[in-house]
Amino acid sequence: MGGKYVFFFGGGSADGKAEMKNLLGGKGANLAEMTNLNVPVPAGFTISTEVCTYFYEHDGSYPAGLREQVEGSIRKIESEMEAKFGDPSNPLLLSIRSGARVSMPGMMDTVLNLGLNERTVAGLAGKSGDERFAYDCYRRFIQMYGDVVLGMKPETKDDIDPFEEILARKKEEIGAEDDIDLGVEDLKDLAGRFRRMIEERTGGDFPDDPMEQLWCSVGAVFNSWNNERAIIYRKLNGIPDGWGTAVNVQSMVFGNLGEDSGTGVAFTRNPATGENVFYGEYLMKAQGEDVVAGIRTPQPINIEQKGTRDLPSLEEEMGDIYRQIEDIRARLEKHYHDMQDLEFTIQNGRLWILQTRSGKRTGFAAIRIAIDMVREGYITKEEALGRLEPEQLNQFLRPVFDPEKKNRAIDEGRLLAKGINAGPGAATGRIVFNAVDAEEWAARGEDVILVRIETSPEDIRGMSAAAGILTSAGGATSHAALVARQMGKVCVVGAKDINIDYRKRTLEVDGRTVSEGDFISIDGMTGEVIEGKIHTSPSEVLSVLIDATMDGNQSSIYRDFEELMSWANEIRTLGVRANADRPDQARIAVSFGAEGIGLCRTEHMFFEGTRIDAVREMILASDRVGREAALAKLLPMQREDFRGIFEAMGSRPVTVRTLDPPLHEFLPHEDSEIEDLACKMGVPKEKLEEKIQSLKEANPMLGHRGCRLGIVYPEITEMQVRAIFEAACELVKQGQSPEPEVMIPLVGHVRELQLQEEVVRRVAGEVQREQGVQVDYLVGTMIEIPRAALTAEEIASVAEFFSFGTNDLTQTTFGLSRDDAGKFLGDYIDKGIWPGDPFQKLDRKGVGSLIRIGVERGRKKRPDLKIGICGEHGGEPSSIEFCHEAGLDYVSCSPYRIPIAILAAAQASLKAAEEV
């Protein structure tokens, strides 16, 4: 080994560049890139990752030639920065920072203000004209160096940091409340006490030689690559141990050196709205953290941004510097083709840029910027699509809290709890504790938040009536979350600090009690639960698309959204359908661009109105005749449902799943309800209880449900198929062309499908003959238990389509009940067993492997097999990417997630094209 280990940057040119991340680390490569762009970066150099590798392979020693290269680079820094390392009158101070290929924030060590000693500190004082500043830097340096390089940690677990201990004692001695109360002499004394403590513990002198300080710090940073924290972080994030880190040595600049010094942060465009205006804040005589700390109010960067604020802007105070930054802004955007977030420091009237990176932004801003940059010619449509986060589209669809008002409420201490953000948007309303109240209160015009420990299918009408749903139990795929997403309802689930007392009609958090009728606000984007009212407003996109209360042309937000969707639709090849059970949901789905319904759950209709009575009559019937009588009552209602859905969907395909849940889900479980039902049905309560008992199951998820119902009770399938085809025939007669796809759930054996297919084709034939018209239809199945995927070849001999039901497929593949997983899910994620909740993000290695087997074996038998997915994963971007890779024809998701799915599908196409 031999060659170049050290890469200098400064004075408008650098040895490295952005592409050299592997060698220079991310930070080093970016500093080099900025320098080459002629951005004024404080000079410095990067010691490459190869040295780190060498360091570990050679027992902590360095390759020959490194020392000379480092010393040479220091001389270049000195010349560039007009200061000298170790010079007592004009000292150059350095920072030593780690920098791996990918950012590992906070995992490795840093030393600042390096180069200070008893002599140079006096030089710094003279140069800056601020003795206090100089000695504060000095005592901070000793503290940091002592900690990072010399290992001055607490001696036992129960001890506090030794430096903090000395500092606290000193403050006590002089009666100081805050660090700022310490004078120059106090800081000098502190520096001395720090040094003595270190010398006592190490038994040697504190190093005053700047070069010794430098080499020891470099070694400490390399060593920190293998501290426990960093090792765990790499394990969790799949970063190879062999990569190593680079070390960046850079001259220090200070924004707090005098009246002509300052510091600030700026975004090249507005990160909240995306407007193409320069946006930033600064403070004079301050260090970086002061701008964001909120103790002093920062000033606006330019006049445009002043608004009504009576604060001078940088543009006014230091016009020359402002124009320099503005010029840099333009260069950075032109170079990086993205909105940048930059940090700058002005030291004695000279501008330095410390960092630039892609800026974080809201969903609105992300899309606005992407679209503008396409128009400006910076990026292609494909690039614009590629860099968006699909989930950000949620922000276009949900009502929102005014951020200022929400923050104020939190500042006032009104934050009650944080749960899982399950249904995006914001909702405010009065608390009710049960579904019946939710309906009643809503009927009289109240906005209500339905608060439950958890919800069940019986609560659906109440959930529909509520402005928002809050549960204290359950996870992101609990019943509440699932229904909320489908309804587009604001929802926070699993807010486990909240104790609900149904009897008292109160909720209680940490001794604070909130009662029925009190106002509460929930933010489904963040999971926050806040006491009291916060004002919300509906999203513009919804106002155009669904409410039709607004003309799309009036809304630039809507136009942006529309444009983006059109680009995504051009590029994607994966179809996007909706999971929708009702005509209104179907209409919403179509306005969002759904190309069909991928899952219509017929049983969701069973809870509406008085239908549940007929359903229960059917379940409680003692023979087929009794069941058929009850089913006959359901037939016209189901037919009407299907007619509405087919009408809304036009000639788009509609996948209707036959009855799926176990029958006991439709029966009451509470004593009073059982009594009511017994009375209504005219049977003794004991008999009803007996029946309910006999339907109980040890593991209902693995019990008598899905096609197992239709096989034991074919009359149920017959009624549902009749309803589907009577509705379809009616529409055909009206000149429409509905396309039903009948889907049999929970098939595990081809013979199950065969038996149900026979029923479907027989009844479909009967109805078509009776009605004298023809309907195009398909018969297919859900692939939701492993055996179905494994025997897909057999099953495809009957099924004309597959739809992967990944909710149940995840449950069975993991052997994991999602109702029970909550008890250990937290432990599992903490311990790094699962990267996240497998019910949210599709598990590619396990469930994905089964899906691939299913696709391959299914298409082997029937090459033109239509394949989709209708589990919750169908609306989750990384899962959608997998579906594209696995060769599925479409994904199906809840109506409100369709824009997200469309964008994710387009991104999947782009990614696949890139990889080819």
Add this chain to the structure above:
Amino acid sequence: MGGKYVFFFGGGSADGKAEMKNLLGGKGANLAEMTNLNVPVPAGFTISTEVCTYFYEHDGSYPAGLREQVEGSIRKIESEMEAKFGDPSNPLLLSIRSGARVSMPGMMDTVLNLGLNERTVAGLAGKSGDERFAYDCYRRFIQMYGDVVLGMKPETKDDIDPFEEILARKKEEIGAEDDIDLGVEDLKDLAGRFRRMIEERTGGDFPDDPMEQLWCSVGAVFNSWNNERAIIYRKLNGIPDGWGTAVNVQSMVFGNLGEDSGTGVAFTRNPATGENVFYGEYLMKAQGEDVVAGIRTPQPINIEQKGTRDLPSLEEEMGDIYRQIEDIRARLEKHYHDMQDLEFTIQNGRLWILQTRSGKRTGFAAIRIAIDMVREGYITKEEALGRLEPEQLNQFLRPVFDPEKKNRAIDEGRLLAKGINAGPGAATGRIVFNAVDAEEWAARGEDVILVRIETSPEDIRGMSAAAGILTSAGGATSHAALVARQMGKVCVVGAKDINIDYRKRTLEVDGRTVSEGDFISIDGMTGEVIEGKIHTSPSEVLSVLIDATMDGNQSSIYRDFEELMSWANEIRTLGVRANADRPDQARIAVSFGAEGIGLCRTEHMFFEGTRIDAVREMILASDRVGREAALAKLLPMQREDFRGIFEAMGSRPVTVRTLDPPLHEFLPHEDSEIEDLACKMGVPKEKLEEKIQSLKEANPMLGHRGCRLGIVYPEITEMQVRAIFEAACELVKQGQSPEPEVMIPLVGHVRELQLQEEVVRRVAGEVQREQGVQVDYLVGTMIEIPRAALTAEEIASVAEFFSFGTNDLTQTTFGLSRDDAGKFLGDYIDKGIWPGDPFQKLDRKGVGSLIRIGVERGRKKRPDLKIGICGEHGGEPSSIEFCHEAGLDYVSCSPYRIPIAILAAAQASLKAAEEV
């Protein structure tokens, strides 16, 4: 096409032979084979299956040349049988029967007595000297021909058969009770009425031409290949539709023609005991069905068999005929190398053999015969092993009812119900309805049968104390069945006609009530439940192997068993281990030949004695400290268990599974028990109830269990590992070499296994250092959820062995809870969806496919990965065959199934060798 379609047999030579089954069907080939052996078979011919194929491909017509070949063959029959087809004075009568490659009993059509008409019937009367016989044949022929050939079926579903209707009317007219009361004139009249009905319905004459009758019957038999019954049968049994059937035309012989005619059945050896003695029964002046109908008492075939019976034997009555049969017996055994079951008819002093086939036999007989035939040089050891049914070995191990006494009890109407035969053997005892009573009654010397709706782990001690277990719910893999098989306990489960009333302490069937303390007998081989006492006796094999109450040399049954096992052990390559949780079970396993323990369920020990208190204390502890205190109490008990098991197993490997079931299984659920426990633990009852409630799960099978417990509570795993290694170290110090294999259950992700492996290796290391000795051990996992099989490559990077837990793997692969499957299992089997209970016989296509994936992916990572199976399937022969094919190293099953597994493993080796 052209050539030979008709294959004659008769007079000591035949055109066909046994190997020509594909062409002649099974029956035709066998008739030819017997003829070639010079066995006196009534002459006839077979029309080949090729004609059937031609018939279906050519719209019901026949190939050229068939007619001539048939006519030629009839002339040969006439000459052989000394009668003439259609001759008015000496008519030849024929039977027309189907015969496919494999037997499809009762599925296709048959016509008997063909060739009769108004003239030949008179000839038959004269020839036989029995006019009634002749006209009875004639009216039967018209009836059969009318039904099969002319399609005279009931006209509507509600009608009865038209012939039966005429017959009933006739009997009414003459006041006859039985067919036998009809005189010659009545029969003549009946024949006339049958003909008129046919002629009215067909509008044509009844065919009197024997050749016309023949051709129409042949066509009818070919057509019956495609009747609905036959099609369904073929579908269910996987028989290709294209095979077609042959048609056998054979001369009729009659055992009821006069004093020198008769009929009988015989076995070449005793089918009950296997003794090499000729065994059979016959009746003079009788037809085949009379021998088995039980109206007349059949006579013994020879003097040896007469015993105390005062009936003349064939040997005495017709010595010459008897010697002919005895000679044929020898020839058949010599030829077929197996015990034969043959049917014979004597017509006017001449012997005819109608059929020979391999005879059904008991398990005892099967083994005795196989072993004798090896000794006699008829067959090789491999052939002997190959032809046994492994399940028959059960008969060697179980106590048995005296068959005569049982049959008498049934005749007396004491059969209460029939359930699923879950634990082979026979048991008689007094009824108790709970486990505590079972223990108490047994302690005072009563034989008891524990009768429960279903059992749970809490019942284990009571089950162990009972002579037999009977449940009214649950299936063949229910808790009761599983534990019973493992304990070698007689058990009948799912006797669903029985209604149990725990409060009244009675069981009731169809209005009959039996109470606590009453005697009941259950037959675990047949599932029969019989009221009252029936005497049982223990099996000889058990008396030698386990009770050691008998010397093996004294028992020929034991010697046979031992010899057979030694042959099987020579041949098999698949290892056989036992599932055993206790030292006594381990000892039994070793005496049966187990090579290790494949599954030791540590939690089964948790219910013994006062341990459950410590277990409950552990579960109810509010923190780790509390749990550790309770676990410390369990440690010495578990250590003692393991010491006993390791001692019993010597240097054989012992796979110990760490805690698996969800914790709530260890807590009480009934109010009074909860109260007791609360009192014992010194906590308020409400608090205990709350805890029990909080541990409840929606789907416990998919809940917080398996390694998920050890991950959340590593201290449980630590205690168990410590117990294992302290026990192992103790034995090492005593000079033994235990081989523990620690098995982590329910792993779905490699990281779960990693975390638990770390605990195992750490604690194992600690204990070995403490004890100063070394223990060889492995760490591995169960593969029991699909994700584990799918990601086997990752998992094998940590696991040193896999053990397929096919009980849970079947549940998750099918999405099927075995506790709930009972509700539709019956429907599923009736409808031909599943060939049987997938928890009994491994599902090769689904679960098997996953096993193959697991084996392949696991060995890809770790070629020497040790792989076994420890689900219930490990003791089921066809599943064992699959395990051999899939390349597993061993199967593990309950101790009492080890002989079965050994034989099945040997058969799997033989079958694989054959296929190569």
